[in-house]
Amino acid sequence: MSANQFARAASAAKPLSRSLAAGATRTGLCAAGRQSFTTSVVRRTVAGKGHSPRIASAWSFSGVLGVATAAGMFGWGVSELRHRGFPGTVLLDSVFPEPRYANLREMELALAEIRDEFGSEDIISTDPDDLHAHGYSEWSSSNPEGLPVAVAYPRSTEQVSTIARICYKHRIPIIPYSGGSSLEGNFSAPYGGISVDFAYMDKIIKFNKDDMDVVVQPSIGWQDLNEQLSKQGSGLFFPIDPGPSAKIGGMIGTNCSGTNAVKYGTMKDWVINLTVVLADGTVIKTRRRPRKSSAGYNLNGLFVGSEGTLGLVTEATLKLAVVPEEFSVAVVTFPSIRDAASAAAEVMQTGIPVAAMEIMDEVQMKVVNMGGATSPRVWKELPTLFFKFSGTKAGVKDNINQVQKITKWNKGGNFEFAKDAREQKLLWSARKESLWSMLALRKEGEEVWSTDVAVPFSRLADIIEISKKEMDDLGLFASILGHVGDGNFHESIIYDRRNKTESDKVEVCVKNMVKRALEMEGTCTGEHSIGWGKKESLLWEVGPDTLGVMRAIKAALDPHWIMNPGKIFDRRA
Incomplete structure (x- = not known):
């Protein structure tokens, strides 16, 4: 041409x-x-x-x-x-x-x-x-x-x-x-x-209560799914809980996780089988309905996390979990972000089965207060750990006692517990509203750059402390938050896109965070996936040979390269 x-x-x-x-x-x-x-x-x-x-x-x-x-x-x-x-x-x-x-x-x-x-x-x-x-x-x-x-x-x-x-x-x-x-x-x-x-494909197709699974279409939200399960008095729920607006199709595409990942894992752990439309219109099912199977290639593992680059998921059979007998939610503050991260790592290394453990630094706590999403509650503007405990009454009580000892050893303050279900929702909403609170503070011309990495537990405190110091040294209005129970954390940065100097600082900061995570044997993304924005980071992480294998799989299933092109990697290096 x-x-x-x-x-x-x-x-x-x-x-x-x-x-x-x-x-x-x-x-x-x-x-x-x-x-x-x-x-x-x-x-x-x-x-x-x-x-x-x-x-x-x-x-x-x-x-x-x-x-x-x-x-x-x-x-x-x-x-x-x-x-x-x-x-x-x-x-x-x-x-x-x-x-x-x-x-x-x-x-x-x-x-x-x-x-x-x-x-x-x-x-x-x-x-x-x-x-x-x-x-x-x-x-x-x-x-x-x-x-x-x-x-x-x-x-x-x-x-x-x-x-x-x-x-x-x-x-x-x-x-x-x-x-x-x-x-x-x-x-x-x-x-x-x-x-x-898939807006019109948002239904529960079949609920198999005795088998603890459900067949759904891709545009049903995880919150809507759980609401319908609750209304039926099923005693079951779907435990993967990313952002409130997330839908099952996108959750499969990105292999997302959420605050419950420390106990329940990520999306890949809850998919039994998928109905997938391939590039040429062929319809396949990846497996049958038993929870375990060793029949052939693990096609679930291939399509979960593929971001629609290999096929379009139109139905999913998902495992469900039993709603725990007891819930408890608590928050505890720390004098520094390193203290909070060290406490989180020790909780995991001790093997205490917390249901969720989230971190937010003092900037993010200030953002939540400024945004007013959890008003009238005003939070201490200090690095904070959020805990969710679930299980039997005796088990929850024992887990709380063990975690309190660890946080106290790491300079943590007193635990603040929710008194009832309403307060549990309020306490946890501070974490759930974090990104929206940041977005609400933007002025004209400003954006929020939010991205994530994950590292082994032993390096969590190091990377969080170094990354936070770099953001402060660059003079950026930025916060750290994340799912520290599985070594995953996020940077959220407000910046003026019209200011090239500021934009360049943000890009340097994000790239340094990714490179730092990789040097610590971590990953460039724990749950946001690659998309358009982290293709270079993926190459740094896996290298050209591994990327070549991914391209070969893509070419086999999508020879015309029409399925969500430009995401994860380009056709040629």
């Missing part, structure tokens, strides 16, 4: 946009689109990693679609130029030698084909606000330039299979979307394509 050919392809966005606009007008996709295609307000993201919308301007519907499709074409053009011997071209800090994707005419044909297959007016949306919501995240640390060309809203596995089959035929990128709460640009659309939103 010559430079002139590429220029002609990009300029062809206008006819496509007109055609798509006409198609959207014919089908009347949604209320916002019907009201006005030409006055919808969308935001463009500025070029560059980690940048949010700079201005809000009125764009025509066709203009938005033109930009979305041109972004995909540009990625293709860069690939072609480099493949044919041109010097490496840098786009958004990375080289993108991606395969050839659909041209504009093929995209137009594919959308028409999907509509014809379903005969439904609301299966496909090209509303500008919809495209923006599915290509940009205000809380993500990484927002590449680009929007999807359309958003599909399937209602069943069969419909997802049809969408995949058509996209495969026309080589159109497919990006899965459920809760939209990921932090590393996991659902961004740097090459355009179709965002597959």
Whole structure:
């Protein structure tokens, strides 16, 4: 593809946009689109990693679609130029030698084909606000330039299979979307394509109480699932508890964890089997329903954590746990973050079965107070450990006594216990509201960069202390918090994206944290996954040979490289 050919392809966005606009007008996709295609307000993201919308301007519907499709074409053009011997071209800090994707005419044909297959007016949306919501995240640390060309809203596995089959035929990128709460640009659309939103696939398909498992669709939230289980008086619950808005599909895609991970593990430990739509539309099941099986490859382990780069999960059979007899929640403060981290490590090394153990530094405690999310409660602005105990009454009492001795030995203050279920929720909400409290403090032009690493217990106090000192030395408004029970912690940094000096400091700080974790035999991400933002970090962690194995698996299952492209790694090093 010559430079002139590429220029002609990009300029062809206008006819496509007109055609798509006409198609959207014919089908009347949604209320916002019907009201006005030409006055919808969308935001463009500025070029560059980690940048949010700079201005809000009125764009025509066709203009938005033109930009979305041109972004995909540009990625293709860069690939072609480099493949044919041109010097490496840098786009958004990375080289993108991606395969050839659909041209504009093929995209137009594919959308028409999907509509014809379903005969439904609301299966496909090209509303500008919809495209923006599915290509940009205000809380993500990484927002590449680009929007999807359309958003599909399937209602069943069969419909997802049809969408995949058509996209495969026309080589159109497919990006899965459920809760939209990921932090590393996991659902961004740097090459355009179709965002597959599972919003209408949010049901419990089957609850097997006697077997302690449940079959669900990908867009049911973990909190909604537990609420429904509670209403049935089942005595069972799903224990993985990340952010409040997380959905099961995204939790599977990122192998997330949450505050209960120290006792219950991560998402991979609770998946029995999956229904997966592959790139070409083929539907597979990874296993049958027993809790254990040694039949063949562990395909659950392959798809859990793959971020939709290998297939789209449309159903999941999940294990459930028995609701414990007794709960207790307590907080304890420390004079320094090292004291708190040392206490946490000792609790784990002693083998005390706490249900959850979280850390928040004095900055984060101040943020919670300022944000008012737990008002009228005002917290001591000191490094704090949050504990959750569960089990039998006798077991909980014994665990509390042991933990109190350890925290006292590490200069901890007195335990403050919740008196009832309402207070338990209030105490724990300080930890759960931490990111939202940080986001609430942003001023115009500011962002929150939130990212995580994990290290072995013995190095936890070291890395937290060093990382916090670096943030302070750089003059950043930043906090440390995390799931210290499994060696996982997060940095959350508020910064002004318009200030290059400040942005550079943040990037240096985050990269240093990752490198520090790897030097301590840790990982670049404990639960946020790789997404768009940590591809370089993954290479540092596993090396080119291991990454080559991952690419080979990807190429085998997705030869056209259409499944969530640009995430985890690029096609070539």
